[in-house]
Amino acid sequence: MKTFEYRTATTPADGLAPNAVFLAGGTNLVDLMKLGVATPDILVDVNRLPLHEVAELPTGGLRIGAGVRNSDLAADRRVRTAYPVLSQALLSGASGQLRNMATTGGNLLQRTRCRYFMDAGMPCNKHRPGSGCPARDGDHRNLAILGGSPACVATHPSDMAVALTALDAVVQVDGPTGRREIPVTELYRLPEDAPERDTTLEHGELITAVDLPALPVAARSAYRKARDRASFAFAIGSVAAALAIEDGLVSDVRLAFGAVAAKPWRASVAEAELRGGPATRERFLAAAEAELAAARPLRDNAYKIPLIRNLTAAVLTSLSGDVR
């Protein structure tokens, strides 16, 4: 591992040096440093900043401090009751030990698990811009079917981010130009011709919190994740959903897909198809199909289309109370 300087942050501005990065739980960053993929000169440890609370917002909803550990957030009574999709997404990720270290901010900003990205000796447009994308003709079984580009077909690995996307969460940021709010749907970038930029954050910007809006539909929500092993594995496809039904018709619905794109994929087309119509499995399948019409799979990942379609129908059917 390259040598680096270690500092403890007392303010967000401590992360402003050109090759400084924030260190939270370290479960992703330190791995990438050991692999030689991340090579910062300065680590700015944010664990002593006062970012460890889950607080109720005056408008309803919750403010989750960026330093809140994934296991604490999953266990929070208010989250389990009002946003079960978030608790389930967190508990589906990693292992108990990792969730005890992993933080809200770090989970959102973890890097892709594309195997070429994680190998410092390989060409990869994400860690060495302009060097090429071996995944397109190589191993892309776990990679994107939506929103990819000739430059990159990486997927975002976070489960929590998929739930936050369905919930219309808003990220609070403090940085060199002051404080700002970013809807989580606008935090992540599609690769286009600059795949090295995962997010819309600028250098030195610290995530301080994530706000969950008061969202009645979220009380009836769930997360379904498909993976190669029963536990301790990243998603090969996942669905976060919330559903409200009145008189047999869908009165509100929120849907997001995971492990299909460089960002958690808000399924707005499917939501529009579903709103106001009957809550049947056939319509859930058709809505997912409509969203997935935009999919452009590669040689080995077309299986994600039926996978996501069936996960969507399964989670919405279970939320509708219809177990046919």
Ligand SMILES: Cc1cc2nc3c(=O)[nH]c(=O)nc-3n(C[C@H](O)[C@H](O)[C@H](O)COP(=O)(O)OP(=O)(O)OC[C@H]3O[C@@H](n4cnc5c(N)ncnc54)[C@H](O)[C@@H]3O)c2cc1C
């Ligand atoms: C074996 C294994 C299995 C895993 N399985 C899953 C899984 O199934 N699902 C899943 O979602 N995740 C999984 N993970 C990933 C794990 O959830 C992440 O490593 C973790 O959430 C990262 O959080 P952290 O606090 O450790 O971040 P760090 O590693 O400390 O940081 C990650 C990145 O975020 C930046 N950062 C951290 N905090 C902030 C902040 N407040 N503001 C701005 N930047 C910040 C850092 O600079 C760094 O770039 C797995 C990890 C491992 C090792």
Ligand code: SF4
């Ligand atoms: S998919 Fe993206 S991260 Fe993976 S090799 Fe291609 S450019 Fe790199």
